[in-house]
Amino acid sequence: MEHGCHHCGPVTIDAKELSDPKNLTNHSHKRNIRNEMLAGKKPTECGYCWKSTQTQDRIIQSSKSYNWRNKKITSDVSIPKYLEVSFSNVCNLACSYCGPSFSSVWQAEIEQHGAYANGHNTIYNKQIPNNQENPYVDAFWKWWPELKDNIEVLRITGGEPLMSKHTYKLLEQSPNIKITINTNLCVDDKLLDKFCNAAKNIKRLDIAVSGESTGARAEYARHGLDYKKFLYNLSVIQNRLPHAQIMIMSVYNSLCVSTFEDFLKDVKYRIPTALLSVSRLETPNFFSHQLIDKDQKLSSLEYVKYNFGGEAYYRLKNIINDEQTFNKTQLFADLKTFTDEFDARRGTHFNSTFPEIKAPSRSA
Numbered sequence: 001m002e003h004g005c006h007h008c009g010p011v012t013i014d015a016k017e018l019s020d021p022k023n024l025t026n027h028s029h030k031r032n033i034r035n036e037m038l039a040g041k042k043p044t045e046c047g048y049c050w051k052s053t054q055t056q057d058r059i060i061q062s063s064k065s066y067n068w069r070n071k072k073i074t075s076d077v078s079i080p081k082y083l084e085v086s087f088s089n090v091c092n093l094a095c096s097y098c099g100p101s102f103s104s105v106w107q108a109e110i111e112q113h114g115a116y117a118n119g120h121n122t123i124y125n126k127q128i129p130n131n132q133e134n135p136y137v138d139a140f141w142k143w144w145p146e147l148k149d150n151i152e153v154l155r156i157t158g159g160e161p162l163m164s165k166h167t168y169k170l171l172e173q174s175p176n177i178k179i180t181i182n183t184n185l186c187v188d189d190k191l192l193d194k195f196c197n198a199a200k201n202i203k204r205l206d207i208a209v210s211g212e213s214t215g216a217r218a219e220y221a222r223h224g225l226d227y228k229k230f231l232y233n234l235s236v237i238q239n240r241l242p243h244a245q246i247m248i249m250s251v252y253n254s255l256c257v258s259t260f261e262d263f264l265k266d267v268k269y270r271i272p273t274a275l276l277s278v279s280r281l282e283t284p285n286f287f288s289h290q291l292i293d294k295d296q297k298l299s300s301l302e303y304v305k306y307n308f309g310g311e312a313y314y315r316l317k318n319i320i321n322d323e324q325t326f327n328k329t330q331l332f333a334d335l336k337t338f339t340d341e342f343d344a345r346r347g348t349h350f351n352s353t354f355p356e357i358k359a360p361s362r363s364a
Helices: 015-017 028-036 045-052 104-113 137-147 165-173 190-201 215-221 227-240 258-270 294-298 300-307 312-320 329-346
Strands: 081-086 153-157 178-181 205-212 245-252 275-280
Touching: 015 137, 045 258, 153 165, 165 178, 165 190, 178 312, 190 227, 215 227, 215 258, 227 245, 227 258, 245 258, 258 294, 258 300, 275 312, 294 312, 300 312
Parallel strands: 081 153, 153 178, 178 205, 205 245, 245 275
Antiparallel strands: none
């Protein structure tokens, strides 16, 4: 699947188009959308930009310098200067707010036990297993000799990219490209050592580490995580890859509010130069931070302001202050339906792990 913008949904690429590997990002759907734009039409999937600025030009919309170079108005082939790639959904975690599209552990669970009663993870994009032949990955490597001479920024995500052999192949062949790796950073010592050895020659390296809570709460929210191992691995990459910029990617939600500040202190103790990016959890909405009283959420705001700077502070402040219209009674009902089944399948205990999250009608 492919999408050229995160505001547009991903599109399935017909395998028949892969005879030309450039069609990974220039497939027939995208070319049709380009033709509509050139004809002055407004494609529905691009409605976000029309509503916000009345402008649809990706080059004008983006503040990133790589979008401004070699501008060429065409409905034909373009070669991206920024590329985000996921080779598979192979992952060692099954985070409670993730799903089978991005986790092989989740996919295996759904295939064995079925979807959850409230519909979470009922519909998903079934992935080609990491150990099977993948024509889309094959097409990527056919195009790579040309791609690598044009790409300025490459982001490798997953699943867990440190578990994919293709990640290491890319690292070997991309010493001069700015690379960002998304990782849960809870892989075993052997894989972490392999990553550190492969990444040490990358001149411009960002490591985007996922996390937002501590201890048992973190291990529930990001099921399969060992929090002590996570902290240990943070220290390892700080020591072995000192040239890398570490960015903490936090998904703000009800499961992290009570220990968010403690988590950030754990990170800062090990990596004083770490940056922070905070995003709101959009789905599933029954994990919304709005289930927690606002005064509890404000406690970490000042810490973020003085330890991570303005951008992270204002993003978190906007998330906390943006009170969406939710039926909280229904959210708590959906939360109970999900966590009861989650606990039964995984041997976890939501009530005792998150005593701060209680609906008036929910038993202790």
